[in-house]
Every structure is written in C-alpha cells, then in structure tokens.
Amino acid sequence: MHLPAWSQLWLLSQIEWQRLFLTRRGWLTITASFLLWFVLLRYLVMPLSQWMLDPAIMEGAEMVAGWVDVRQLLLWPRPELSLFWLLALVLSPMAAVLFSAGQICRDRSRGTLRLYCLRISRSSLLLGRFLGQLLVQGTLLALTLVASLALAFWQGAALSLELLSAALFCWVFVMLCLLPFTALMSLMSVWLNSSRAAVSLAILVLSVLPAVLGVLAYYWPGVLPLFGWLPGAQIPALMNSLPWQSWAPLALPVGQALLLLALSLYSFERRGI
Amino acid sequence: MTVLVDCQGLSKHFGHKAVLQQLDLQIHVGAPVALVGANGAGKTTLLSVLCGYIQPDHGRVEVLGHQAGSPELSGRLGALPQDAQFDPDFGLARQLQWLARLQGMSVAKSRQETERVLALVDLTAEAGSKVAQLSHGMRKRLAIAQALLGEPELVLLDEPTAGLDPLHAKALRDCIQRLSAHCTFVISSHNLFELEQLCGTVLMLEQGRIQQQVAQVSQSGVLRLQLCQENYQPLLPLLEQLPGLVSLRKVSKLQLELQYDAERAVDFDVLLLQWLHQQGIDYRQLSRGPSLEQQLFQSGARPTS
Numbered sequence: 001m002h003l004p005a006w007s008q009l010w011l012l013s014q015i016e017w018q019r020l021f022l023t024r025r026g027w028l029t030i031t032a033s034f035l036l037w038f039v040l041l042r043y044l045v046m047p048l049s050q051w052m053l054d055p056a057i058m059e060g061a062e063m064v065a066g067w068v069d070v071r072q073l074l075l076w077p078r079p080e081l082s083l084f085w086l087l088a089l090v091l092s093p094m095a096a097v098l099f100s101a102g103q104i105c106r107d108r109s110r111g112t113l114r115l116y117c118l119r120i121s122r123s124s125l126l127l128g129r130f131l132g133q134l135l136v137q138g139t140l141l142a143l144t145l146v147a148s149l150a151l152a153f154w155q156g157a158a159l160s161l162e163l164l165s166a167a168l169f170c171w172v173f174v175m176l177c178l179l180p181f182t183a184l185m186s187l188m189s190v191w192l193n194s195s196r197a198a199v200s201l202a203i204l205v206l207s208v209l210p211a212v213l214g215v216l217a218y219y220w221p222g223v224l225p226l227f228g229w230l231p232g233a234q235i236p237a238l239m240n241s242l243p244w245q246s247w248a249p250l251a252l253p254v255g256q257a258l259l260l261l262a263l264s265l266y267s268f269e270r271r272g273i
Numbered sequence: 274m275t276v277l278v279d280c281q282g283l284s285k286h287f288g289h290k291a292v293l294q295q296l297d298l299q300i301h302v303g304a305p306v307a308l309v310g311a312n313g314a315g316k317t318t319l320l321s322v323l324c325g326y327i328q329p330d331h332g333r334v335e336v337l338g339h340q341a342g343s344p345e346l347s348g349r350l351g352a353l354p355q356d357a358q359f360d361p362d363f364g365l366a367r368q369l370q371w372l373a374r375l376q377g378m379s380v381a382k383s384r385q386e387t388e389r390v391l392a393l394v395d396l397t398a399e400a401g402s403k404v405a406q407l408s409h410g411m412r413k414r415l416a417i418a419q420a421l422l423g424e425p426e427l428v429l430l431d432e433p434t435a436g437l438d439p440l441h442a443k444a445l446r447d448c449i450q451r452l453s454a455h456c457t458f459v460i461s462s463h464n465l466f467e468l469e470q471l472c473g474t475v476l477m478l479e480q481g482r483i484q485q486q487v488a489q490v491s492q493s494g495v496l497r498l499q500l501c502q503e504n505y506q507p508l509l510p511l512l513e514q515l516p517g518l519v520s521l522r523k524v525s526k527l528q529l530e531l532q533y534d535a536e537r538a539v540d541f542d543v544l545l546l547q548w549l550h551q552q553g554i555d556y557r558q559l560s561r562g563p564s565l566e567q568q569l570f571q572s573g574a575r576p577t578s
C-alpha cells in the first residue's frame with residue numbers, strides 16, 4: 001500500500017497551497033501581497049501606463065535610469081502588462097526569498113518533519129515542499145497579473161488573444177525566474193533552523209557573492225563571466241526583451257534551480273531531523 | 274520467532290560524547306518491550322536511529338527487514354517521537370488524513386482510519402479543532418494517534434504517558450495492552466510501574482549499551498505484600514511460622530517480601546491470604562516475583578553483555 005512518488009509530491013504541494021488559504025499566516029501573505037500590488041498598480045502602473053499610451057512618447061523613448069529600455073516596453077500589447085513585467089521581475093525574487101524560507105526548517109524545529117519522514121522519503125518531502133512553494137507563488141503571481149489585466153481593461157484595452165498570450169508568457173517567464181530563488185531557500189531551509197536565519201543567509205549570499213566576484217574580477221578579469229552564473233543574472237536582460245522572443249535566457253535559472261535542489265537533497269539526506 | 278529490529282555494533286557520537294557504543298540488539302514479535310535508562314543513557318537516540326531520523330556513525334540497523342528510514346517501512350512502522358508536534362494552524366483530522374494519505378491510503382480509508390485512531394485516544398470530539406487549541410496532554414494523545422495509523426506491525430513510543438493525566442495514561446495503557454495482540458510496541462519510559470504492567474521484556478540502557486535484559490515472568494517462590502497499615506509489626510513472628518516460608522524481608526515501611534518453598538508449599542499464597550484474613554490485617558496488593566525496580570537496580574538481573 002504505497003502512494004506513487006508523483007502522488008506524494010502532488011499531495012505535499014497541495015498541503016502547502018492549502019496553507020495559503022486556510023491559515024492566518026497564509027491570509028497575512030495574501031493581504032500583504034494585495035496591498036503592495038494595489039499601491040503599485042494604483043500609484044505607479046496607472047499613471048505611467050497612461051503616459052506611455054501617448055503616441056508622442058515613442059519619439060522621445062530611450063533608456064530610463066540607464067537599464068530600462070522604454071522602446072522595448074512600448075512593444076508590449078499594453079503598457080500595464082509591460083510595467084507589470086518589470087515590477088514582477090524585480091519584486092518576485094524578493095517575495096520568493098521571504099515566503100519560501102520556512103520550507104523545511106519550520107517543521108523541523110517543531111518536530112513535524114519526523115511525522116512525515118516515517119511515511120515518505122526525504123527527497124519526496126523536499127521536492128513536494130518546493131513544488132508547493134512554486135504553486136503558492138504561482139497563485140499569488142496569477143492574482144496580481146489578473147489585477148493588472150483588469151486595470152488594462154478598465155483603461156480601455158480590448159480583450160485579444162495577443163494580450164492574453166502576452167500575459168501567459170509573462171507568468172511563465174517570471175515563474176521560471178523564481179526557480180533558483182525558491183531552490184536557494186530550500187537549501188537555506190535545510191541548512192538552518194529558522195526562517196529568519198534562512199532569509200538572512202540568503203540575503204548575505206545574494207549580496208556577498210557579487211561583491212566577492214567584483215573584487216576577484218578587479219584582479220583577474222577572467223572571472224567576469226561568472227557574474228552571468230549568479231541567481232537572477234538574466235533578469236536585467238529579460239527586462240529589456242519580450243518574453244515570447246527567446247527562451248534561451250531561461251536555461252540559466254532552470255540549471256541553477258536543478259543544481260541548488262540537488263545540493264538541498266544531498267544535505268537533507270545527511271542531516272539529522 | 275520473527276525479528277523486528279536487528280542492530281549490530283551500533284555507535285553514535287554527538288561531538289565527543291558517545292551516546293551509543295557498539296550496541297547489539299534484537300527485538301522479536303511479541304509482548305511490548307520496555308526501554309529504560311537514566312537521562313542521557315541513549316534511549317531517544319536509539320529510537321531516532323530506528324526511525325531513520327539520524328544516521329549511526331557505525332553499525333548496522335534493520336527494521337522489519339529494511340534499512341532504518343527506508344520508505345518501505347511506511348505504514349509498517351509507527352512512532353511517537355519525543356516532542357514532535359503537529360502544525361498548530363491546521364485541524365487534527367485534516368493532518369491525520371494527510372499522513373494517512375501519504376501512507377498510501379485512499380481518501381475514504383484515510384477518513385475512516387483518522388476516526389478510528391482519534392477514538393482510540395479519546396479525541397473524537399476535537400477532530401475539527403486546530404492543534405493550537407489543544408492542551409499539552411491532548412497534543413500528546415494526537416501524536417500517539419498518528420503512530421497507530423494503519424495498524425503498523427511495530428510501534429516505537431518515546432515517553433508515551435509523560436504529560437498525560439492519570440485517567441488518559443491508564444486509557445493508553447489499556448489501549449496498548451489491547452493492540453499488542455496484533456503489533457509489537459517498544460516503549461521508552463521512566464515509569465517502571467507502567468512498564469511492569471505492560472511489558473514482557475525490559476531492556477536497560479546504560480552508557481550507550483544494553484546493560485541488562487529482564488524477562489518479566491511471574492517468578493514462583495517470591496511474593497510481594499503491600500499492606501495498608503503499620504500495625505502488623507507484632508504479628509510478624511506469627512507470620513514467620515507459616516508453613517513453607519523460607520525468609521521474610523521488610524522492603525519498606527508497608528512492603529514485605531516473602532520467599533517460600535514453591536515445591537512444598539504450592540498454595541502458599543492462599544495460606545497467606547487466609548492468615549491475613551484471620552489476623553484482620555488489611556492489605557493493598559499481593560504480587561508474585563520481585564518488582565521491576567528490584568530486578569533492575571538490585572542483584573539478580575541477567576546481564577546481556
């Protein structure tokens with residue numbers, strides 16, 4: 001009487017997903033996300049998209065702040081969606097670090113993990129939790145994407161296949177960008193005993209690694225290409241491109257996520273619980 | 274006899290401290306087995322190794338013919354880990370159903386099993402409550418309930434009655450006695466009275482090794498008499514004249530240990546009860562053989578190593 005591995009993963013990810021809607025902590029997450037995106041949509045996306053809808057803007061379109069190419073943003077079916085794309089690429093990795101920090105450590109410190117590990121393998125548990133976090137983040141991202149589309153319709157956009165497919169590409173690409181961050185938190189959660197410590201170490205890793213590479217690159221320019229291997233390295237390039245143009249930049253986050261997950265599984269198998 | 278647990282040369286260190294040292298152990302199908310020992314003797318570590326929560330540094334561990342921690346043990350091995358808590362944000366029944374589903378049960382079967390184990394630990398009325406709303410004792414009973422999901426062949430219980438009120442501790446003992454016909458329990462506890470009542474074999478861990486193994490068999494030739502009052506003292510010379518009595522020892526203020534010739538005085542216990550009745554001495558308990566405490570902490574126990 002054994003549950004197939006895929007059923008275990010699905011059940012575990014469902015449990016994480018239910019945590020979002022059935023617990024007070026989950027509703028706090030939803031409320032915080034809702035308030036943040038309400039402020040962003042109302043006070044940033046709405047006025048900026050109205051400005052971008054002006055045809056005259058095309059003539060003066062150029063780089064903003066040195067790294068956002070407004071000309072690329074104007075190629076989206078609607079400016080609301082292009083601005084959502086920019087914001088989601090910047091904010092979602094941060095949300096992934098914050099929300100998925102307790103994947104393993106919270107249950108380990110409480111002893112709940114011991115109840116699960118009597119029934120399933122550690123690898124199933126870790127992968128199930130990882131998938132559950134993706135499901136949660138995917139749900140939150142989808143809700144905010146729907147809010148952005150609603151704003152677009154409210155500002156006069158017509159329902160079109162082009163708009164819906166752009167929204168779908170947007171969701172898929174942002175989710176793929178989140179993979180290494182969620183996997184990194186999986187690793188931090190295996191190594192450390194509290195969510196807070198996991199977030200702190202993740203921030204340290206994500207900020208110290210580029211700094212260390214910067215110092216190394218000063219003395220040995222040959223290490224410069226390593227910058228391209230850091231989590232989120234592809235995000236600046238993605239900001240100035242359209243998601244349906246090329247899947248190539250997404251090989252890096254997928255590869256990073258697989259590597260981090262393999263490391264998490266290796267560490268988890270060897271750690272006492 | 275089927276071997277449920279087989280450990281050979283098991284060692285585990287935490288830093289420089291050796292918690293288990295070259296421990297050899299076999300547990301067979303049968304009556305509950307007790308694991309006793311002082312704090313830090315290695316009881317919880319041994320149970321954690323058997324459950325696969327921690328890896329031993331050296332040695333071999335097999336549980337139900339599989340390596341400890343193997344997914345093959347799902348549903349066959351149940352355990353009450355020390356201090357393991359459920360998620361406080363979810364309801365009892367919901368979490369038990371998840372565990373049952375992960376064990377491989379269908380949705381309907383998982384509901385049925387959840388109801389069964391909640392009834393066993395008297396938590397049916399709280400099935401819909403969140404774990405955060407439960408008292409410490411109720412949480413302990415819930416943790417015991419999960420160990421019984423799916424009627425496993427082997428159940429490891431670490432301090433099962435610690436923190437339980439006397440009523441529920443008794444109910445749990447009754448439950449273990451009832452279920453031990455179908456599954457083997459290994460119980461780690463400091464409560465010798467409880468273990469004496471429940472277990473057929475007692476293993477004493479000391480400095481990471483099994484130092485003693487005591488088989489709880491009713492020993493003929495020794496009776497323990499617990500009296501109600503101290504006014505029996507003047508009657509002791511009379512008691513010493515009872516036919517068949519070999520020696521009389523005062524264990525405590527109200528407890529006597531009587532050794533008798535079991536071959537010549539087969540009905541010595543009947544004689545003793547009649548004598549107590551005639552002398553008007555009230556007694557609380559008459560039991561056969563030395564107490565577990567005496568067996569463990571006085572001479573007479575059989576060392577295994």
